[in-house]
Every structure is written in structure tokens, then in C-alpha cells.
Amino acid sequence: STGGAAKPSAAADVSDSDKTIRWDNWALYIDVDDAGSYPTLEAFTAETGIKVAYTEAVDDNNTYYGKVKDQLALGKDIGADVACLTDWMVGRLIRFGYTQGLDHANIPNLSNLVPSLKDVDFDPGRSMSVPWQGGFAGIAWNKEKLPNGFTSVSELWDPSLKGRVGVLSEMRDTMGLIMLDQGVDISGKWGDSEFGAAIDEFKKQVANGQVRNIKGNAYKEDLVNEDTLAAIVWSGDIVQLNAENGDKWGFAVPEKGGTLWNDNFIVPIGSPRKKNVEKLINYYYEPEVAAEVAAYVNYITPVAGAKEAAMAIDPELANNQLIFPDDSTLAKAHVFRTLDGTEEQKYGADFQSILLGA
Amino acid sequence: MAFAAFATTTAQADPAPRRRSPVALLLLLPGILYLVLFFLTPLVSLLITSFQAPAEFGDIGQYTYAFNWQNYVDVVTDYWPHIVRSFAFALAATVLALLFSYPLAYFIGVTARRWPLLQSLMLVLVIAPFFISFLLRTLAWKQLLSDESFVVTSLKAVSLLAPDAHLTGTPIAVIFGLTYNFIPFMTLPLYTTLERLDLRYLEAASDLYAHPFDVFRKVTIPLSMPGIVAGTLLTFIPAAGDYVNASRDFLGGPDSQMIGNVIEANFLVLLNYPAAAALSIILMSVILVIVGIYVKRAGTEELL
Amino acid sequence: MVPIAYTFVFSFNDSLKSNITWRGFTFDKWLNVCAVQNGAVCEAFGNSLVIGSVATVLATVMGTMIAIAIVRYRFRFRSATSLLLFLPMATPEVVLGAGLAAQFLSLGVAKDMTTIILAHTMFCISFVVVTVKARVASLDPALEEAGRDLYGSSAQVFLRVTLPLLVPGILAAALLSFALSFDDFIITNFNSGAVTTFPKYIYISAARGIPAEANVIASAVFIFALVVVVTAQVSSAARAKRLAKEA
């Protein structure tokens, strides 16, 4: 049969002799200086002698998986020693045995992981994955063209925005926001009928041309060239875009709620450099380092003590709700519940068929 | 030049009497074996995959061998609009490319004969796009046609485009992209036939009372038929299977997805290999049938 | 032409992350093409060059052999052979790519440079055959007979008469193969595993914004090709003129 029958075994580790790491990550997800280099990574290299090739290879969980799945199934190198992927995808990889178990002894700083993320259903005990950053999916808008801003997903369906609305190709974010808008608790028990109602709404907005752009992280290009005026986006990206292009966009988590998620480090089964990666994870779990990254990317850091470290850098940073959300902010954020294999296939197909215009 | 490939090889005057010889086998063997190995067997395994069924208690992307012809029914029911759309887009792009390329090829191949330097210069410009990645060129169009671009704002200014209309993400942009990307494939075979067009036929026609328009319709067009056939095939076939132009990251939107995008999504995102395979087989069969009919009707069977 | 100009112009953009808005003119990107992302652009470009070259050689050799056999010999399964050669050209790239990918998967072959080369060689062969076949067919058999008549053995006739006369066709075929391979994305995307080619690099980067360095490389290739072709044309025109004068 095709795909994932026998579980592949991990590659032999060469970390001791080969001081390199290849890291695949999303765009706008690490600190960059004006010269285009990554300060925290450079510091890591200085500290450990391990050189990191950082590639913004992930645009969308699905397309990334599509690119590497065959290699994973064969237990072969995918061209990366570490990748940061979203909870549900990490769950799939773990189910299929495509990841390597992490040696917590090599990651003493793991003790800094915030308690709420220490045990997750897709990876009990965090034996295979460690969070990198988390964030919200909410709404962003072009403040020059739309000065009034947005407080709900329904406002995106305003006819005056026809064709200028973007949503994420990440099913859990787009559908999550719509379901929340329709009053569904996405973390709780819901089923086909709730999902179906949301899909119908989404389908309608795509079919009538209201929604034109459905993308992964590439949505930022559409915001910049103004094909998209308002969109469902990921929280931290907007801050970074504003930094680069002038304070052009607003961002809000809708009143009825946004999604909350994490992207996690995993070591693909074919990587021979797990130990190096463990050192990298350990490094980023230093609260000071975490704070430095957070200050740049504006995503939620999973590292306890980072807030304190941030306070030292800039008090305003520590109060940024996007990075260090307080309970009232978190009350609006919901985690999309874990789907089983059949659900994943079915809901994925439903969502995908809308992207394909069927 | 490379575009000799696009010239149809019309029957040559009596080549040497063909011999039977073991040498022929030796010459054929490596290439044929190669194609069997890396073209034919993949096709066969694609065919086998297209009949697979989801594994019992299997996770996403897990299938077992079966003879599940229902796959074909399913993909046709789900995706018939994409199949139709693909061929419609490919057809539109082919026609547009032909309309654009014919005058261009005629100019280079016939009008410019008197100025060989101009001729070769224009030819270079036609093949030039081959050397710059088509992805980059398409992305350039995506920017050039974006909502706030010069093109769109001017079109709106002169009311050729409704104020709330846009180009990227629409079928128009996809067809435009396909047309643009395949113009060289259309122009070159046209050029190679038109370049060899014997002008004496045109003179004979005008000597026989044919108005310039009749000369074109009755003589020039039929005589350039081999080029038209080669060009349209080289445009139509890849255009029908293309998924880059229609990709949402390039020029397409949800309402302009083609069958290539569906195959890609099923293969890489939904991990529905049987559906992807079934769609591939359908796409290929339909193309073969269309090509067969077309070539037969155009009377240029000597294509390979 | 417009997109080419656009690509060219934006290769001079003093861009940051995405290369969409014009931020000012700079030569930096041309001077430091390989600097960005640890030289990923250049590595991808290098991969494309290697793949293009190897696939071209393989396809040209096998395709030329087939072309000669088809024109010069009679053999059984002629029409089957012709069909086998025509089919790859009539098969959309998605199908070719997906089929081969499925095949590699079920055989448990890891995808790397080799699988890309195998895939590219496969779709180039047919184009080589068509190009070279035309040349072989237009080759006057009397020339080879003259070679035999003038005391040339079979091998000598092939080396000294047949092959030199086929050279233009073979070169054209090789050039075509290289261009097809160099610019292929779809089939590569299915069969490349972790290896990144130049088009694949662009496709991946399309999501997060193409760095101006990609424009630099594309523009450079374009200019190189342009210079080569124009030089060839001008020198052959000059030669023709000189001959005309001599005659």
C-alpha cells in the first residue's frame, strides 16, 4: 500500500562530528537584523560552534508535508534536521512515526516550558515535539483603505470588499474563525453539522467572489500589493509587516473569538543531527533568547520567564497582548480540537474542494 | 536552433532503402528501454494506483490495492467542472496564442526575409523567454496585474474594467498567463513552416485572381497547416495540464482552478493518491483522444 | 517582454524581505548573489545546471540513436516505437511527474538529484528524437554511399560523414533538452525530494517573496543566452556576406 505502512527507523546520529543544522521554518518567524542575518542564530553558533542553515521553507503545513512525505515514509533525509510545524500536523507525523524522540536530558531548559503546554494530546509528555512559537489567527486590514477596522468575521463579508478579502489555506484557522463566528466552541464537542454549516458559509463567500485569496504565509504578498485589503491572518506577521512597510495594517482577534495554536520543533526521522537540534531547542528555551525572538516576531513564546526577560528589554513589550496575552485576551482564543484520521481526511477534503472551487 | 524540433518532418524524398539489421536494435535498445522503465511503467503504476481503495482502519493517505473503479466515478462527479475548465482554458489560450503568434511568425518568417538581421533578432526575442524561468515571468505578471497596478488602474480609468473588478485570481488572468507562457511554443513551429513557405504559391494565387484576403485564406493558411497543428498541440497539451498559472499563489483563484491543481492537491495535500491517479489517467486519455481526432482532421498524421 | 523587463529591473531593487515594492536602486544583489540565505539561490541554480547538463547528455545520446534507427532501418514494432516516442509529448507534465513519483514511491526509491535527472532525461528523449530525426531524414543517403564508395568502412563513414552532418541537428536537440530541463518545474516538483532546483526555489519562495537575487540569476542567464545567440547570428550573417562577396 502507498504511504506509512511500516514505520521507518531513525537515522544514525552524526552530530558529534557534523556541527550543522538545517532548519525549515515559516516566513516572518525569527529575528532578522538590517543586514539580513539572524542575531539569535549567530549567537547560538558562537556559543556552540553549530552552524545553522535557516530556510523559510514552510508556507503551509499541507504543502510542506506534501513535499517531504515520501522521504519521511522511506526514513530518508528530507533536507532538514528540524522543522517547526503546527500541532495537528505534528500529531500526524508522530502517528506515522516520522519523528525522532527527543532526549530531554539534552534539553535541560525544557523545564522553562509553560505548564499549559507540557502535556498535549497529540504528544503526551512532549517526547517528540517542543513548542517554538504560538499565536492567534485573527483579522488584519489595510488601515489606509479601511480605517474603521474589524471586530468580527462577518464584517469580511461586506459587499464593498468583494474580491479583496483573503483567508488562510490553513483549514483550522479559517474554519475555526468562521465556526467561532457562528457560535461554535471549536475546542469542545462539535461534529459534522457544525462544520457543515461553517463550510456552507465559507463556500458561499468563495463562490460569490467575496473571498479571492486563499493562501498560506504567502498572504503577506497580497497585503503588500493590496490585492487583499482585509484578511484572516496570523498575529505576529502583521507587526513585522508594519515594521517593514510603515504602520499600514491593523490586527484584531474577533470579538467572538480567534484560534490559538502552536508551532513545534520536530526532528524528522531521517535527520542524523538530532543532538545538534536538541542543543538548538535548549538554546531557544533560555528566557532571554526567547524574549529577543518574541520582541521581533511578536508571537506568543512558550518559554516561562521570557516575560520577565522582556520586561528588562522594554516594559511595553511585556505588555503586548500578542506576545504575552493576559487572561482576557486568552478568553477570546480557542484551540481547534484534535481530529481523528477520518475526520482529518473528510474535513480536509471538504475544505480543499472549496479552495479548488468545486 | 532548438525550434527545429517543432517543425513537422514532412515526408522526405525517398530516403535510403531501409535495411533490417541488428544494428537497429542496438541503437533503439537504450532509449526504448529507458522510456519503458521511466515512462511506461510509471503510467502503469499510475493506472494501478487509480484503482486503489482506502486501507481499512488506515490513517490519512493509506491505501491498498483493489479494483475500485468507483474512484473514476467519484473524481468525475467531483471534478468535472475542472476537467471542462481545463480544456476550455487550454482551448482559449491556444486560440489566443495562435491569433497572436500567427502574425508575429508571419512577419518574422515571411515579411522579414529581406532583412536577415532583423529576422534573427526577432527570433531571438521570441526564444528569449525560454531562458528566464517561466515561474519568475508569471510572478512578474502577478505583480503587473495586481489590483493597484498600473495596468489595472488604467483599465479602470478608461472603464474597460469595472471599478470593483480585478484581474489576478480570475479566469482571465489564468488564460492570459497560459497564453503568454505558451506563445513561444506556438510561434516557433509556425515560424519554421512560414519561413519555408514558397512565396511563388502566393504569387500564383494572386495571378489567378485571388484577392489578398483570399490568398491568405486559401493558400497561406492551408500551406502553414503543419505549423499550426504542431504549434497548437505544443500549446494545448501542456496548457491543459498546467497548474502553475492557475495556482492560487500565481494567477489563479478558487474559481479558476484547473485539473492540474486538483491533481496536485490530491497528490500533495489530501494524499488521495487514487483520485490523483484517476484524474491523471482521465486527463491523459482525453488529451490523446482530442489529439488523435485533431491530427486526423488536420491531415498531418506525420507528426512523429 | 514586459515580465522579462520587470524581472530585470527588480533585480536591482534594494529590497528587504519581499521584492514587490520598489525601494531604490542597488548593485548589491548582483554583487552578492550567493549571499542570501546561505547561498540557497546559487545552490539551486547550480543544481539546475548539473541536472540540465547530465539529462541533456543522456537524452541526446539515446535520442540520437533512436532517430538514426528510425530513419535508417526497418524493424518490427515500428509504429509501437513511434507511439512510445509520441506519448511523452502528449502527456501533461502533471501526469508524467505524478506517475514517476508514484513509481519511485512504490519502489522505495529516495528522491534526490538522480531521480530528477532520470525524470528530465525521460521527457527530453522524445524532443531529441523529433529534432534529430528531421536532420537524419534530410541527410542525402548518397553522401554515405559516396563515403563507402570512396573506400570508407562503415565505422569511418559514420564518424567522418554521418556524424559531422548530424551535428547541427544534435546541437539543436541538446540545446532544446537543456532549455526544457532547466525550466522544468512541474515534473521536478514531484520527483525532487529535498533537492531544490532553480525553478523550484522560485516556486517555494513565491510564497514568502522572491529575493531579488533570483531575479539577478534569471536576468544573468537571459543576458548570457541573448549574447550567445546574437553573436552566433551576427557572425553567421557576416560569414554569409563574406561568401557572397567572394562568389
Add this chain to the structure above:
Amino acid sequence: MASGTFADAGADLELVGIQKRFPGFTAIEHLDLSIPAGSFFALLGPSGCGKTTTLRLVAGLEEPTAGSILIGGTDVTQQKAFQRPVNTVFQSYALFPHMTVLENVAFGLRRRKIADPVGKAHEALRLVELDHLAARKPQQLSGGQQQRVALARAIVNKPALLLLDEPLGALDLKLRRQMQLELKTIQEEVGLTFLHVTHDQEEAMTMADTIAVMNKGRIEQMGAPEVLYELPKTAFVANFLGQSNLFTGPVIGSTSTSITVDVAGHRVVVPADRAHRHAGEVTIGVRPEKMWLHRKAPAEAADRNIMGPGRVIDVSFSGVSTQYLVAVPYIGTLIVFAQNMAFGPVADVGDEVWLDWHVEHGFGLEDEPIPGAGPRFAADTDTRSIAAQRRESLVTELEEA
């Protein structure tokens, strides 16, 4: 066959002061030509002399730089090719390869929306006896058949004027002679004006009512074939239309009926009315078939010119006649044709012979003799040097072309 269908008589053609310049080359300097209606007119000349250019001007495929073209009295200079009542049989036939023979022939009729094009096309095909091949494509015909289709395709339109540009040039000798016969027959039958271009002098002579010999964009001489042959005006015509023995010398006596020329000591008499120049240095000539070969010196006679003794240096048998090359000291090599009325040659190589001809067969050219050119033929006595000489002129000719 209803030959009456083609009864419309042809129209006459007049070219007035035509000049044609191509960029960098003047193909036609100044051409006046008038062809009477219904005649078979041949334009004869060497390669590159402007024959095709003239035809193309008449057909409207080329525009004259100066001058005007009149067909049946109407000035057509400004008309486009498709408006002129003229059809052409192209040297390459230019049959449309994508149409059947029938469709080729019907093409012109359809363009002019003539009623019943198919019927008329069949009729024309019957005229050239190819109706049974009407459904074939041109490629499936032999060269001779293609030529006849091209003819039918032109004739079916009943043009006022039919232009033929070496339609037989591509055929082999035997076929060519047969086709000539046919063409002539058809012309007589349809009564159209034929303007036939050729560089084959024998073809021109057997077919045409009138021949114009063209050289370097000018008409050198024009007239009935017999007149041109028997009384050429220039050395060019004398040698292009058949072969000639030419001599140059001063006029040493003249009466009202004849002139006497001193040719390297031989006194040669030419009738005054057959000589274009009557004083000074002149070139005179006689055709090889008018010469007699004698084994002994013939008796002097008032009505005969005698040359000799000379030596036979080559004898070549060609079936109907035998050609002798005779080297006469101080004069050069002369050509003599003798019809093979008996077996075996009249003389053998090495024999000493005398030549004579009737005074009335001589002619005198209008040409200024090229000063110092001496006798036309070199005094070399072996065929190799003649071959070499021809080779040389051939090479120059080729290189000029």
C-alpha cells in the same frame, strides 16, 4: 472536345519604355515590345538577361520603375496582379500542393465567381488529357503531368494573355520535345496570345511565330524564327540562335548587289542586302549546315566562297548529322554540319579539306567588330583547348550569374 469554349481571342500586349531597377541592380534598362493578339511569342535569352523580370512585370507581380504596360490597349500598369487579365505558367509550376488537381484548375474560376467552375475545370483538364487524374494531388503527378496541369490552370481562365516562364525547363530532353509539340497545338486550338520565355533556342524556333532575342535587359533582335536564323543582326544572335562561323575583315570591294571582304587573304563575297554594314571592318558569317566539305580544292565560281585548305581536327557523329571541326590556317576553326545521307563520315580526322558555300548564304552583322579581337575562334587545333576555352567562358558566365 469543345474547343469552342476557348474561342475568345487573345489580346495584344505592349510594353512602352519599361525600366526595372532592383536595389543595386538594373535588370531592364529600356524595353519596348509589342506582341500582336493571338500570336505565339517567344522571349529568348541567356540566364539572367531579364526574361523572368519582364514576365513578372506583365503579370503584375513586380512594378516597373518606369514605363507602362498595355494589354488589349488598356493601360494596366497600375493594376494589381489579381486584377489583370493575364495568367502565368510558372517555371516551377507552383501548383497548390494542398489542393487536388481539379481544385487547382478551378481556383481562378472560383475567385472570379464564374459559373460552373468544376465543369469548366474538367473541360480544361480534358484539353490537356489529364481529366482522369483530377482527384490526385500535384505531388502524385510526374513532372510532365504537373506541367500540363499548370497549363490547364492558366488556360481555363481564358486570359487575354498567357505567360509561360520556361515551363519546360525542368523536363528531360525527350519529354521536353513532346511537350513543345503539345503546347503549340493547344495554343493553336485556344487562340490565346502566348508569351513564352525560354533559353532553349531550338524550343523557341520550333514553337514561336515571333522570337525576340534578349540580352542584358535589351531586345537584340526580333522577328520570325527563319529570319532571325538566316539573317542574324549581331554576333550574339548569330551564336545564341544556333552556331555560326564568323569572320572579320575589311571590305575591299562593293557593288550594288554585293560586298567583298578580305578574311585573312580569302576573298569572301556577301550579298549587299544581307549585309548590315557595307564598308570598313565588318564581321560576316555563315551557318555550319550551309557549308560543303570537299576532299579536293573546288573550282572557283562567282556564286561560291571557298576556304581552304584546312585540316579536319574532330568528327562527331550525332545520328542525324555529323559535325566536323576544320582548322584553317590564319582563320581558325570552322564548324561544318553534314546530314548523314550516306554511311560513315565524308572526311576523317587529319584529312585535308576545302570548304565552300553559296554567296547567298552569307550574312553580314550590324555589330561593330571588336577591334583587335581577331578571328572568333582561336587558332588552337585540338579539342581540349576548345573545351578549356568554353570552360573559361562558362565559369565567367556562372560567376556572373
Add this chain to the structure above:
Amino acid sequence: MASGTFADAGADLELVGIQKRFPGFTAIEHLDLSIPAGSFFALLGPSGCGKTTTLRLVAGLEEPTAGSILIGGTDVTQQKAFQRPVNTVFQSYALFPHMTVLENVAFGLRRRKIADPVGKAHEALRLVELDHLAARKPQQLSGGQQQRVALARAIVNKPALLLLDEPLGALDLKLRRQMQLELKTIQEEVGLTFLHVTHDQEEAMTMADTIAVMNKGRIEQMGAPEVLYELPKTAFVANFLGQSNLFTGPVIGSTSTSITVDVAGHRVVVPADRAHRHAGEVTIGVRPEKMWLHRKAPAEAADRNIMGPGRVIDVSFSGVSTQYLVAVPYIGTLIVFAQNMAFGPVADVGDEVWLDWHVEHGFGLEDEPIPGAGPRFAADTDTRSIAAQRRESLVTELEEA
């Protein structure tokens, strides 16, 4: 020029019982041929009769189905093309386009590792007077020049036998006649055996020492040009090599020196030694140039055959001679050539004329007369029907080919 360099004499060629079958077609049924060393031998025949096939068999480019080939007495039947001491000048010349003229000529020498190939190649080029173009590529030469290079490329190898497959076929008439002269000269100079294939009878007659007329894969007749012309054995030879007037009738009398044939009431006498058959139905003939035209009935004479009265139906002037077509009731249309010794035709169309010829000029064919075929020419009295008749035979010929 050192003609001595090519002094090696040619070798003789012998074909014994050669048969050649192609899939589905027998090109040569049974061929015996013997060509003496050093001769200029012409193989003459209509298109498709097997000339090229014969040459290719000799060159080794084709294998015979049966029979053997001997060159200079050695059996070469089993040898490959490159092993045979034979060279070919191809109809298309087949010059290597990627090599200079010099390299083309040196090709064969290099293959055989002959010393000083360049020097020898230059020498051969000097022989054809093209040494100054040695550095050019073949495409840069005129047709005639290419032909000479092809000749040099073959000759330089001093082959025992040189095969020429219509090397002049592509040239126009004038150039062709000049090239014939050159070829002949070169053959005499180098002394090689030339086997020259042509379908131009005039070419064969003026060039060759011996002609073999080939028809449908067989040799019809072989001999010196004069012998073949004056005494053809078959109707095919009589009409392929020039034209003939042929008559069929029963032998009604015979003596030791002559036979008398009744041709539609006319008594025609043929010398016994010039007639191949002496009894029964026979076909006899006479050449058109041997016939005399009379305005009055000539007096009966023992040594002349007389026919008439007939009527002149066509007169055509061709410069050197005039051709008359004379329709004689019950016999058909006869052709008469008269050399133009005087001005104007001897007779005009419509004139009543008589024809006669010397008994000794007649010949009798070996052919079985086709029963019931009657006279060779149809009794139609207009040229059109002749044209039509020729057309028909032409069409069949073409369709056969």
C-alpha cells in the same frame, strides 16, 4: 599538367547472368555485359529501366540476387563497396557539405592511407581546372563546378572503373553540351574505363565508344554509336536512338542480296545483310534524314524505294534542318528531315509530295512484328493525334515508372 599521373589504364568489367530483385519488383531480369578496359561505355535507356541499379551493383552499393561481377578478371561479387577498385560520380554529386573541395577530393586517398593525399588532390583539381577553389565548401560552387569536383574526387583514386550516373542530368542544355565535351576529353586523357549512364541519346552518341541500349532490365542492343544508329535491331532502339520511319508487311520476294516487302501496296526493298529477318511479316525502317522529298513522282529506280503521293501536314523549322510530316494514305505519317541548305522549306503544308530513299539506307528489324498492330503510326493525319498518341505512351511510361 602532368597527365601521366593518371596513366594507369582502366580495367575491364564483366557482368555475368546478373539478376536483381527488389521486394516486389524485379529490376533486372538477366544481364550479361562486358566492357573492355579503357573504353568510354554508355548505358542508355529510358527512366526506370535499371541503369542506376546496374551501376549500384557494380559499385557494391547493392547486392545482386544472382550472377557475378568481374573487374579486371577478378570476381568482386562478394566485396563490399569500399573494397572495390571502383568509383562513382553520383547524379546528385553527393559532395560532402562539411568538407572543403580539397578535403572532398582527398577523402578516398586518406581512407586508403595513400601517401601525399593533399598533393594528389590538388593535382586532380588542376586536371578539372578548379584548383583555385580548393578551399571552398561545395555549396559555394556552381552546379557545373560541383560536377567537376565530383569527377576529380572519383578520378583521383585512379579507379579501375569509373561509374557516372547521369552526372549531367541536372544541368541545362547548353551547360550540358559543354560538360559532355569536357568529360570526354578527361576520359581520353586519363585513360580510365568510364561507364556512363544516361537517358539522353544524343549525349550517348557523341561521347561513347560503345553504347548499350537498355530496356526493362535487359540490353536490347550494344555496339558503336554509328552501328546502333544505322542498323537498329529492334523497334525500341530504332525509336529511342533518334527517330525512325517504320513499316510492317510480308516479305514478298527475296534474293541473295535483298528482300522485298509489301508495305500497303508499295514494294520496298531492303538489303539482305541489313535485314535481320528474311521471311514472313517483318518490320523495316529508314531514318528521316535519309529520305528525300520530291514535288513530282520520282522515276522508278532499282536502287531507290519510293513512297507517295502523300501530303505535307506539318513543317517545322529548327535552324539547322527542317522537319516535314508527310501523311501517306494507308501507310501513316512519315517524318523527313532536310538540312537547310537553301532558304525556305522545300515543300509547304498541303503540298503533294513523294518520298524516296536509297535501298541501302533501309534496315530490317529483328523484332517480331506485333500482330495486327498495322503500321507504326496511326492513319490520322493531324499533328494533334500524334501528340495525343505520344502523350498516352508517355503517361503509361510515367505511370509504370
